[in-house]
Amino acid sequence: MVTKFTRQPMDYLLTETLPLEKAGYFTFSGLYSFLTDADNKSLIAQYGREYQEEINVLKTNEKLGNIWVTSPMQVKTRLRDGFRIISIISPVSAIDAMFFNAAFGNEMLSIIKENRGFGARIPYKTSALRYKNSENQVVTYSDSQEKQQLLFSLESSGRFYQHLPVKSLPAFTDSTFYLRLRDRFTKMQSIDIENYFNSIYTHSFSWLISRNYVERMKFKNIPSVYNEIDLFLERINEKKTNGIVVGPEFSRLISEFLLSHIDALVREKLLAESIGRRDYEVVRIIDDIYIFSNEDTVISKITEIYKECLSQFQLKIGTKKVKIYDKYKSPVAWLSKTKKISDSMAELCKDGGRWGYKDYRMKVDELFDSSERSDVFRELSYLLSTLVTLTEREAKVEILENTVYIAFHLYSEYPSFVQCRKLIRILNIFEKIDSQKLKKVISSLLERFQNDLFKEYPTDWIELLLLTGNLGIELDVELYEDIKKRIEDEENAYLYAGWIIYVNKMGYVEEKEIYKKNVKKNIAKVSNEDKDIFKSDSAWWVILFVNCNFLDDKIKKAITKKLTDSKNYFSKKNEPKPNHKSNGEVKIKTSGKVKELVLRYLLEKDKESGKDRGFIEWGFSQEDYNKKFYYYTRDRTVFGNANELVSQFKLSY
Numbered sequence: 001m002v003t004k005f006t007r008q009p010m011d012y013l014l015t016e017t018l019p020l021e022k023a024g025y026f027t028f029s030g031l032y033s034f035l036t037d038a039d040n041k042s043l044i045a046q047y048g049r050e051y052q053e054e055i056n057v058l059k060t061n062e063k064l065g066n067i068w069v070t071s072p073m074q075v076k077t078r079l080r081d082g083f084r085i086i087s088i089i090s091p092v093s094a095i096d097a098m099f100f101n102a103a104f105g106n107e108m109l110s111i112i113k114e115n116r117g118f119g120a121r122i123p124y125k126t127s128a129l130r131y132k133n134s135e136n137q138v139v140t141y142s143d144s145q146e147k148q149q150l151l152f153s154l155e156s157s158g159r160f161y162q163h164l165p166v167k168s169l170p171a172f173t174d175s176t177f178y179l180r181l182r183d184r185f186t187k188m189q190s191i192d193i194e195n196y197f198n199s200i201y202t203h204s205f206s207w208l209i210s211r212n213y214v215e216r217m218k219f220k221n222i223p224s225v226y227n228e229i230d231l232f233l234e235r236i237n238e239k240k241t242n243g244i245v246v247g248p249e250f251s252r253l254i255s256e257f258l259l260s261h262i263d264a265l266v267r268e269k270l271l272a273e274s275i276g277r278r279d280y281e282v283v284r285i286i287d288d289i290y291i292f293s294n295e296d297t298v299i300s301k302i303t304e305i306y307k308e309c310l311s312q313f314q315l316k317i318g319t320k321k322v323k324i325y326d327k328y329k330s331p332v333a334w335l336s337k338t339k340k341i342s343d344s345m346a347e348l349c350k351d352g353g354r355w356g357y358k359d360y361r362m363k364v365d366e367l368f369d370s371s372e373r374s375d376v377f378r379e380l381s382y383l384l385s386t387l388v389t390l391t392e393r394e395a396k397v398e399i400l401e402n403t404v405y406i407a408f409h410l411y412s413e414y415p416s417f418v419q420c421r422k423l424i425r426i427l428n429i430f431e432k433i434d435s436q437k438l439k440k441v442i443s444s445l446l447e448r449f450q451n452d453l454f455k456e457y458p459t460d461w462i463e464l465l466l467l468t469g470n471l472g473i474e475l476d477v478e479l480y481e482d483i484k485k486r487i488e489d490e491e492n493a494y495l496y497a498g499w500i501i502y503v504n505k506m507g508y509v510e511e512k513e514i515y516k517k518n519v520k521k522n523i524a525k526v527s528n529e530d531k532d533i534f535k536s537d538s539a540w541w542v543i544l545f546v547n548c549n550f551l552d553d554k555i556k557k558a559i560t561k562k563l564t565d566s567k568n569y570f571s572k573k574n575e576p577k578p579n580h581k582s583n584g585e586v587k588i589k590t591s592g593k594v595k596e597l598v599l600r601y602l603l604e605k606d607k608e609s610g611k612d613r614g615f616i617e618w619g620f621s622q623e624d625y626n627k628k629f630y631y632y633t634r635d636r637t638v639f640g641n642a643n644e645l646v647s648q649f650k651l652s653y
Contacts, residue, residue, distance in 0.1 A: 019247025117263030
């Protein structure tokens with residue numbers, strides 16, 4: 001039976017709650033399918049209504065309670081010469097975020113627009129709610145495999161909001177709007193907010209009501225988007241008030257909400273100083289701020305006012321990143337030099353052609369040597385993106401060797417998550433053309449670049465490791481042991497799941513007892529006394545390994561017992577108890593019901609397949625790389641597959 005696939009409001013769960021920097025084997029798509037089943041869909045709609053009622057009825061100090069609070073899972077990912085900590089929020093928090101958006105999303109969008117801030121990446125709710133193919137028809141699927149492909153693609157590339165007039169900093173500097181400003185003004189200064197997301201104090205949102213404590217207390221028990229943002233950010237992050245979770249797209253929406261208010265304060269102060277819009281223009285893209293003027297004094301004044309306004313919310317400008325550009329200098333000056341290489345990339349990739357890898361290295365070494373360190377990262381990213389485009393357009397066996405050599409070199413210079421996704425896309429294309437030749441080339445390159453490929457943060461390269469496993473490529477013993485140690489040292493359930501998938505794909509039977517022992521040890525850390533399993537950071541080992549078919553029955557029974565005990569706890573807690581109070585705290589029912597529902601998802605078998613459910617795809621394989629998973633850039637541009645389902649339609653916004 002052919003079923004029409006219409007976009008659901010619940011798409012928010014897939015598109016806005018997970019970070020870009022997560023491996024494809026971790027997914028919320030199974031939970032999404034579970035919640036959109038007929039019975040559960042009506043339940044989740046009911047819980048959404050109860051959520052709204054609780055906001056309207058309960059007092060602020062009762063709303064947070066302890067039941068909604070969850071612990072996110074955190075991983076490090078490379079950011080230029082440093083790193084940032086990315087959060088994968090609990091599935092319970094993902095549903096909380098979906099409810100929160102339904103309750104306050106429209107109000108937040110309205111306030112952002114009313115503030116008339118300087119933001120150039122303004123979120124707008126997407127108007128189209130269907131997925132359309134190239135003939136502009138509604139997409140249909142005829143079996144569960146096609147539906148699963150559609151959900152994986154949505155999770156990888158979908159967006160609940162579109163951002164206008166530009167979606168990213170490169171899009172701004174490449175726009176006619178930017179050129180008009182450079183023509184109109186002779187000077188430009190760029191500044192950014194230091195460590196912005198990690199510096200946001202959650203109480204800053206309630207401060208937007210009033211910085212006066214007495215005045216603010218008058219609004220404490222009145223439902224408002226400002227107080228609710230504060231409480232929401234706390235409960236999805238273990239009740240922490242310093243910093244907000246980094247990674248989910250909703251964090252960017254909330255950060256835009258805060259900065260639009262700061263923009264409004266800056267505008268007011270500029271008017272008080274008799275500085276009007278004829279004298280300047282400010283463009284802000286998230287936390288990057290560009291100030292345009294013909295007068296140095298105006299730029300200095302705007303910068304000082306920004307410092308003053310940011311300090312009111314415990315934020316400050318990053319002094320190391322303040323840059324001044326005269327009329328003929330550009331923040332994208334690196335691009336013209338880089339294009340000289342990218343434009344000749346087709347020739348450089350030809351095996352036995354006039355040019356080759358040696359010529360490429362001479363050109364690119366000269367480019368990097370003459371560039372600032374911050375620009376080298378941009379140049380590497382741009383060249384690797386060019387290589388992806390070239391491979392998609394012209395892939396054939398004649399260009400395989402040089403193209404893969406160049407791709408590995410570029411990635412080795414800047415091994416980050418996004419660059420890894422680009423490398424994998426190139427390798428997947430050539431695997432279809434000549435898998436044996438590709439395996440030989442990769443094997444030699446793994447040895448050649450082994451000191452650079454698998455270092456620092458496993459989040460960035462775990463999928464490359466899985467790809468080598470899918471291709472059956474044996475690693476050097478020393479490299480293998482180093483990778484194993486790096487992953488074990490992280491003590492992270494999500495990364496260790498990837499390692500277990502890899503060793504089983506490679507058939508390393510000697511590793512089985514080792515990983516079983518490690519999983520068992522970490523599961524034992526989850527206290528039997530705390531029945532709310534979502535509060536504990538160590539409980540991710542239980543939540544992620546519940547459907548692992550590589551564990552023995554004894555370990556799986558221990559996992560099932562912990563989840564069952566937690567489910568029974570919430571089942572009992574959710575029994576009707578009108579006006580019941582304990583220690584003066586109202587027992588908020590909706591949060592308990594949601595946690596019970598998520599535990600049901602983990603404990604019950606899938607209706608269609610009869611298999612265990614979870615958040616890890618333990619059968620992650622080469623077929624998955626080629627058919628299910630879609631690799632994308634930071635701007636969520638999909639690297640589709642030419643003959644597969646997803647390439648036959650576009651996500652319509």
